[in-house]
Amino acid sequence: MKRLLEEKITALHGAGGLVMEKLLLEHILPKFKLRAAGPIGLDQLDDGAVLDLPPGKIVFTTDSHVVKPLFFPGGDIGKLAVTGTVNDLVVMGARPVALSLALVIEEGFSFADLERILESAALVLAELGVALVTGDTKVMGKGELDGLVVNTTGIGVAERVIPDSGVRPGDLLLVTGPVGEHGLAILAARHELPVETPVESDVAPLWPALAPALETGGITAMKDPTRGGLAAALNEMAKKSGVGMEVDEAKIPVRPEVRGLCELLGISPYELACEGRAVLAVAPAKAEEVLRALECHPLTRHARVIGQAVESYPGRVVLRTAVGGRRFLEMPLGDPVPRIC
Amino acid sequence: MSELFSLRNPEWAERFRGLLEKLRPPRPVRIVHVCGTHEITIAQHGLRSLLPETVEVLEGPGCPVCVTSTRDLDCALRIAERGAILCTFGDMTRVPGTRMTLEEARAEGADVRVVLSAADAVEIARRNPQKPVVFFAVGFETTAPGTAAVLLDNPPDNFFVLVSHKLIPPALAALLSAPPVEIAAFLAPGHVSTVIGAGAYREIAARFRVPIVVAGFEPLDILYALALVLRQLREGRAEVENAYPRSVTEEGNLRAQELLRRVFRVGPALWRGIGEIPASGLYLREEFAAHDAQREFGVEGELGEEKPPGCRCAEVLLARAVPTDCPLYGTTCTPLTPVGPCMVGAEGACNIWYRYAGRPRL
Numbered sequence: 272m273k274r275l276l277e278e279k280i281t282a283l284h285g286a287g288g289l290v291m292e293k294l295l296l297e298h299i300l301p302k303f304k305l306r307a308a309g310p311i312g313l314d315q316l317d318d319g320a321v322l323d324l325p326p327g328k329i330v331f332t333t334d335s336h337v338v339k340p341l342f343f344p345g346g347d348i349g350k351l352a353v354t355g356t357v358n359d360l361v362v363m364g365a366r367p368v369a370l371s372l373a374l375v376i377e378e379g380f381s382f383a384d385l386e387r388i389l390e391s392a393a394l395v396l397a398e399l400g401v402a403l404v405t406g407d408t409k410v411m412g413k414g415e416l417d418g419l420v421v422n423t424t425g426i427g428v429a430e431r432v433i434p435d436s437g438v439r440p441g442d443l444l445l446v447t448g449p450v451g452e453h454g455l456a457i458l459a460a461r462h463e464l465p466v467e468t469p470v471e472s473d474v475a476p477l478w479p480a481l482a483p484a485l486e487t488g489g490i491t492a493m494k495d496p497t498r499g500g501l502a503a504a505l506n507e508m509a510k511k512s513g514v515g516m517e518v519d520e521a522k523i524p525v526r527p528e529v530r531g532l533c534e535l536l537g538i539s540p541y542e543l544a545c546e547g548r549a550v551l552a553v554a555p556a557k558a559e560e561v562l563r564a565l566e567c568h569p570l571t572r573h574a575r576v577i578g579q580a581v582e583s584y585p586g587r588v589v590l591r592t593a594v595g596g597r598r599f600l601e602m603p604l605g606d607p608v609p610r611i612c
Numbered sequence: 613m614s615e616l617f618s619l620r621n622p623e624w625a626e627r628f629r630g631l632l633e634k635l636r637p638p639r640p641v642r643i644v645h646v647c648g649t650h651e652i653t654i655a656q657h658g659l660r661s662l663l664p665e666t667v668e669v670l671e672g673p674g675c676p677v678c679v680t681s682t683r684d685l686d687c688a689l690r691i692a693e694r695g696a697i698l699c700t701f702g703d704m705t706r707v708p709g710t711r712m713t714l715e716e717a718r719a720e721g722a723d724v725r726v727v728l729s730a731a732d733a734v735e736i737a738r739r740n741p742q743k744p745v746v747f748f749a750v751g752f753e754t755t756a757p758g759t760a761a762v763l764l765d766n767p768p769d770n771f772f773v774l775v776s777h778k779l780i781p782p783a784l785a786a787l788l789s790a791p792p793v794e795i796a797a798f799l800a801p802g803h804v805s806t807v808i809g810a811g812a813y814r815e816i817a818a819r820f821r822v823p824i825v826v827a828g829f830e831p832l833d834i835l836y837a838l839a840l841v842l843r844q845l846r847e848g849r850a851e852v853e854n855a856y857p858r859s860v861t862e863e864g865n866l867r868a869q870e871l872l873r874r875v876f877r878v879g880p881a882l883w884r885g886i887g888e889i890p891a892s893g894l895y896l897r898e899e900f901a902a903h904d905a906q907r908e909f910g911v912e913g914e915l916g917e918e919k920p921p922g923c924r925c926a927e928v929l930l931a932r933a934v935p936t937d938c939p940l941y942g943t944t945c946t947p948l949t950p951v952g953p954c955m956v957g958a959e960g961a962c963n964i965w966y967r968y969a970g971r972p973r974l
Contacts, residue, residue, distance in 0.1 A: 592658045
């Protein structure tokens with residue numbers, strides 16, 4: 272019995288008794304360095320956390336993560352779950368302050384895998400100085416879910432909130448780095464594609480790279496191109512802002528190995544998810560300053576202007592293709608890769 | 613891969629655009645290609661925006677899944693309902709037959725499996741010796757040699773083929789014999805032509821006095837082929853030209869042709885949206901009768917309704933309409949909820965236009 276409890280997650284681990292308390296106190300809590308953002312945090316195991324927040328608008332977001340496979344080149348579900356929520360706060364213009372983490376685990380899940388997943392989540396939070404303040408653990412029966420579901424909820428504070436809908440005609444459109452890597456890494460891992468150059472997920476928290484760019488005050492709208500990739504992000508921003516967009520395909524950064532593999536698979540790199548990139552609309556007068564701020568951080572060093580918002584074609588994105596043709600860049604139908612984030 | 617991307621060089625594309633403009637036909641012309649991969653290149657790279665205003669390029673019956681008749685699909689459905697393992701290509705499972713799709717049949721308990729090749733179906737037959745395994749063989753001269761090869765390679769006794777392979781040149785002739793729409797020229801498909809050779813179109817070009825240019829699949833391949841077409845039109849020539857010589861020869865792949873001759877004979881075939889075209893289908897020769905699914909199961913499809921009400925796929929397949937002419941396009945008919953076969957098949961014109969916004973001009 273003892274061995275079983277140490278190697279595999281069982282129903283007892285989620286049952287609220289001593290076994291669960293031991294799991295929390297010995298295996299989960301100590302992994303997280305910052306466990307409070309106010310008088311009551313994770314250590315108190317109270318019914319909720321109490322936060323002291325700095326002045327500003329409070330931004331609040333949640334995301335459930337069900338990626339398959341749980342471990343993929345460049346990351347795992349733990350890193351992804353924390354990063355995803357942090358980035359959602361950041362692209363709203365908020366500094367992330369505190370997160371919750373809820374686990375739903377399938378009975379029989381490997382204890383070692385769970386530890387690895389939590390360690391990589393903890394590493395991201397420690398590097399950012401963001402606290403994990405509350406959480407939950409549930410165990411479901413064998414076969415009732417596929418391994419693990421991780422939900423994270425985040426709270427951040429914004430001096431100036433940046434919505435998706437703030438794009439104005441004339442604004443320049445920027446992407447902070449090469450697109451398509453997370454989606455393709457997942458696809459390659461899932462289907463064991465024979466790739467010459469391995470593609471790694473770009474999963475990374477955006478706060479350290481974007482904070483200086485936010486300070487310029489030049490960003491009018493921002494979005495992280497996760498599900499549906501760049502194509503979905505641009506279309507959503509165009510639609511919500513009531514502007515058209517002209518994007519130059521030759522300027523969209525895509526790593527050659529990503530472009531090559533997409534070509535072979537017949538999928539568009541613009542529809543593949545990114546987990547460490549942002550799409551920005553920037554007032555033209557501030558564009559230089561924003562680019563310089565982005566270029567200072569390795570994560571956004573390859574930030575580029577890819578196009579401009581226009582008055583014509585409101586709600587639509589026009590792509591000037593690499594050969595010089597023109598077409599609409601459509602909202603993707605669905606992700607070419609199911610269950611990726 | 614670098615050679616491939618050099619065929620997307622924007623400076624060359626601009627030079628071709630200038631050339632096409634110089635060759636601009638005085639009156640509107642309709643150029644038809646018959647290949648989903650051509651349509652994807654044209655739509656994905658926005659090539660229509662580079663053409664002179666008088667040039668319209670349409671996809672005809674270029675999607676093998678789209679042109680498979682309801683009758684053949686009904687045969688496949690019956691075979692699946694009689695307990696065989698039915699194997700076919702992915703898109704085929706979503707095309708509606710008279711009563712339902714193969715996907716719906718699977719939901720009701722039939723064993724329908726998606727395979728990537730005829731060889732995969734043979735493998736399934738080997739692993740399930742107690743069950744009949746039927747490969748529903750669709751596609752043009754490109755996939756038919758694969759079907760022939762497995763039949764010549766001593767397949768197990770429980771392996772059968774329901775043949776619905778079709779031939780491209782007779783379809784071109786049929787489009788030209790079906791007024792009222794005038795087709796000024798064809799772009800011939802690069803993959804099919806690799807098998808059958810550029811020479812296979814000479815008789816049609818001469819008989820109908822229509823230029824036919826074999827085209828590759830990169831943007832510059834297509835622009836080059838269109839330039840050759842426009843030059844022929846300007847000079848009043850009607851010849852076969854090969855704009856894809858890095859893959860296509862005059863005589864084609866003789867070994868693949870030999871496989872086809874050994875396994876199949878040619879007969880009339882029913883094309884969805886077009887009707888019966890003489891000498892456009894492949895049938896198993898007598899020596900392979902033991903693997904003939906139609907004979908084994910004694911199925912014959914009905915001549916069912918070829919299109920759902922309101923659907924204009926038939927006109928799209930005949931190159932008489934473009935997808936956006938159809939009132940269902942993008943409203944009730946989308947790739948997620950396809951009504952007609954041209955929206956189901958990933959090579960269907962409607963499906964491609966929906967994904968890549970293949971609007972003619974922008």
